[in-house]
Amino acid sequence: xxxSYGIENGRHVGYGVRATCDLKGCKTKxxxxxxxxxxxxxxxxxxxCGRYFCSEHLTYIGYPKGQFCFECAEELEKRFPKxxxxxxxxxxxxxxxxxxx
Ligand SMILES: [Zn+2]
Ligand SMILES: [Zn+2]
Numbered sequence: 235x236x237x238s239y240g241i242e243n244g245r246h247v248g249y250g251v252r253a254t255c256d257l258k259g260c261k262t263k264x265x266x267x268x269x270x271x272x273x274x275x276x277x278x279x280x281x282x283c284g285r286y287f288c289s290e291h292l293t294y295i296g297y298p299k300g301q302f303c304f305e306c307a308e309e310l311e312k313r314f315p316k317x318x319x320x321x322x323x324x325x326x327x328x329x330x331x332x333x334x335x
Contacts, residue, residue: 242276243284255288257303262288274300282306296321 238250249267254260264270266286273282281298283306292301295310297317302310311318 240276247271247276247286253286255291256285257287257291260288260291262290264288272301272303272306281310296325 239246239248241247245266247266249265249269251266253264253266255262255264255270264286268275270286270288270292271278271282272285272287272292273279275282276284278284279300282300282302285303287303291303293304293307294301295307295318297314297320298310299321
């Protein structure tokens with residue numbers, strides 16, 4: 235995809251749209267490009283919420299693989315505990331033990 239501008243769920247989205255992080259109280263300036271979306275695609279895909287967060291308020295999980303806001307990540311780690319454990323192990327091997335098990 236990689237739109238500079240579009241509309242998703244009635245909001246202006248795309249990397250051409252200037253915004254602030256969707257976390258309540260966070261004023262960090264971002265754009266609404268794919269680099270900041272929860273769930274890896276506009277609208278959030280199958281697992282994300284599709285809101286846009288600064289890099290501090292996004293996290294990476296192993297399964298389903300991708301970037302999510304803390305809320306969704308927590309939800310997904312509960313929903314797929316076995317897969318995430320497995321993936322976190324693999325990530326730890328790759329990056330030297332930085333992911334929580
Ligand atoms: Zn989310
Ligand atoms: Zn933020």
